[in-house]
Each structure stands twice: as C-alpha cells, then as structure tokens.
Amino acid sequence: MILHLTDVSSEPLHLQIRRQVRALILAGELGEGEGLPSIRGLAKQERVSVITVQRAYDDLERASLIQARRGKGFFVNTISAEGKISMAQQRLEDSLKQVLDAARAEGLSADQIAEVFAALIDPSQDEEAR
Amino acid sequence: MSSPHSFRLSGLEKRYPDFTLGPIDLEVEPGSVLAFVGPNGSGKTTTLHCMMDLVRPTSGTIEIAGRPNNGPDPRWKEDVGFVGEVSGWYKGWTVGRNLAFVSQFYPNWSETHANALARRFGLQLNKKVGALSKGNRRKLSLVAALAHRPRVLLFDEPTSGLDPVVRADVLDVLWELLEDGEASIFYSTHVLSDISRLADELVFLREGRILGRHNKEDLLENWRRVTFRLTGQAGSGLSDSESWYSHRVSGADHQLVTSDFEQTAQVLGSLGAENVHANRLTVEEISIEMLKHQHVTGLEATEGSHVATS
DSSP, X not given: OOOOOOSSSSSOHHHHHHHHHHHHHHXXXXXXXXXXXXHHHHHHHHTOOHHHXXXXXXXXXXXXXXXXXXXXXXXXXXXOHHHHHHHHXXXXXXXXXXXXXXXXXXXXXXXXXXXXXXXXXXXXXXXXXX | OOOSOSEEEEEEEEEETTEEEEEEEEEEOTTOEEEEXXXXXXXXXXXXXXXXXSSOOSEEEEEETTEETTSSOGGGGGGEEEEOSOOOOOTTSXXXXXXXXXXXXXXXXXHHHHHHHHHHTTOOTTSBGGGOOHHHHHHHHHHHHHTTOOSEEEEESTTTTOOHHHHHHHHHHHHHHGGGSOOEEEEEEXXXXXXXXXXXXXXXXXXXXXXXXXXXXXXXXXXXXXXXXXXXXXXXXXXXXXXXXEEEEETTEEEEEESOHHHHHHHHHHHTOEEEEEEOOOHHHHHHHHHHOOOOOOGGGGTTSOOOOO
C-alpha cells in the first residue's frame, strides 16, 4: 500500500489518508480480510506522525471499513456490495453539495445545473443536443 | 526498568533575576513526539537544560524514565539522548576518537549503531571535529545522542541553521526511531515546518509558561479562518469570544481565526451572517496565532484594524 500524501493541500493529512485507504477498499484493491500496515509502520513509511495515522484508522474503523484485532493490527472488513454503493453515494453527495453551493452562488438555476451534470455523465447526449 | 512515563516534570520552576520559567507540569508517554514550540526567549532551552541537569531548577522535580535526574543514581542518563546548541567536542580529535570517548559513559553504547549512523550521515570517522561544518557537527551530536538507543530524546532546535537536505536526513532518522514505539521525542523549535509532520502533540510556551498542550489533529480539526458579512443590526449582536483571534473588520465584512469552528459557526448562524467562508489552517499558522495574539478583547477596539497585542 502506497499512499500519495501532500502538504500542498487544504485537506489535512489524516483526511488524505482516510480518503485514499477508503478508496482502495471500495475499489476492491484492498480486499476483504486483508491486513493494513501498522499505525507506526505507516507513519514511518509515509513520514507522518503516529497520531495522524491513528486518527485516520479510527475514522475508518468507525465507518466499519476496517476492524482492529487486538494484538494483530487492522484488517479490511467484510462490506456488502450495497454497503459499498451506499458509502460511495454518500461521498458523492457530500462532494456534490459543495459544488452545488458554489454553482448556486454564481447564479445558476437548478435546471441549468442539471443540464451540466447530465452532459458530464453522458457526453453523447450533449452532442446530440447540439 | 519500565516506567509509564517517558519523562515527567512536576512543578518545575527556574527563577532568574529577569526571567522565570514555570511552574511547568508535563508528562509524556513512551512513543510520542512532542514539539515544544515557543518564540526565542520563552524558556525552551532552560527547560531542556533543567531536564539534562545542566541547570539546577529553583524548585520542582524531573523524572526521566522513572528516575529522578538529580539523585545519587546517575543511571537516568542512560535513558536519555540530548542534542543541544552547544556541544563539547574536542576539536583536535577525530570524529571516531570523540565518539569512542563519549561511549565509555554509556553501558548500552553500540559501536555498530554509531558507525552505521555516521555512515548514513556521511560523517567521516577519521576527520577532525574542528574541520567539520556546522551541519556535520550537528550530525555528530545526533549520532552520539542515539548510539546508546535512549528511550527519551531531547532535542533543542536540532535542525536550526541546517540546510534542507541535512534537515531531511535528521528527520528521517527520527521517524525510524519511532517505529518500535519505545522512544519518545521532545523537540524544541521556533520553526514548525520541519517538525509538524512528525509531531503528535504541540506544547506551546510563552514567557516561561505553558499556554497549552494540544493534540495536533485536534488543532487541525477545530481551527479555521472565517470570512463573513454582517449587515444591518446583526453586527451589533457580535460579542467577543475566547476562541477568536486576529479579528479584522472592514465595513460589514469580518475575518477572524477561530479555535472552535463549530461554536463559531453556530454563533454566526444565529446572527444571520452571510457569505460565510471557512478554510483550514496549517499547524504553523495555528501556532503563530496562538503565540502571537491575545484573545480578542472587545470588538469596539478592533474596528478596521488588526488585534495583534501580545
């Protein structure tokens, strides 16, 4: 597991770790039952503090994505297909909210916003419309 | 011998005619990294010198890995490694001879480890210390501080005045040390850029007193810079808050830094603030706010200006 962390981001390191590990799990790259690096191991590997990794792992555990086994470390939980979809949807919803707020602040109507989304999801429709 | 604390300061006080440090109470668990942050002259070096028994405290006690550092038993020194601004190397001796000299004071000294570290830092054992650059001399101090594998590492601005490449070398070694969870690091600094990724907690020191001890992730989570607009009567409903720093006002526009974003968002919501934008701060920015500014003390004094009294 190699993460891509940067100091040049408004996203704090623990959120970067959380997001990236979560994406690896939801995409199936980290499979069910697979072990994660230890907190100290990952801290050393990614050159972040122990508490940063700890915070990210705590969050992932609270979201039931990973599980701590006493004395053995952290493992990827069993997540149903529906569970994965609903988590991914939740995340999409959260990030779309910000985009929507910004679009509204710039004066776009609901229809105009929907039009942009529709075109992005299915570019062929966009070309037909033209 | 194991101790629940890496080190413990209880009621530590050192009085000088023009400066008083403390009283300071601080307990640190094994495996944690504390950055000791404060402006020049805030007492960081004095604290570390007290811990190393280089300066006698006026009152209070200090324990290193469970042993008092001023008792008849000198073994506490085996558990501690120190890198300070001043070091007592014999300039006419080679690096190797200096290390061999220091090694005799430490039963746990590992020559293999010392040589490996020296190699890694590119230190030549046969070179005279007098011919070493400042960076290389600091590396030598680091080798000497680590070769007996101490459980407590005390660093007084270990990377100040070093070039970025050497700093990265030094920090790499510290990261490796932390992997087994035994060693703890107490690292004084006035520049946070180096240490902020390594530190678990920050202890802020100003004018000899500890302002606070904070978990780094909590700081990042709770602090925000907020810009907002209060129109009409709403502005007069705004009263000062303990968690606000650097409040600027220009007409109906406000900007401030808050150490409790959740609470601030509630207050702004109830006042009907508009155009609310919030962004996170870096550990360095938070530290500067904390050390530089007093809390906002009444809005009327801040109209159109920075509140930057300290």
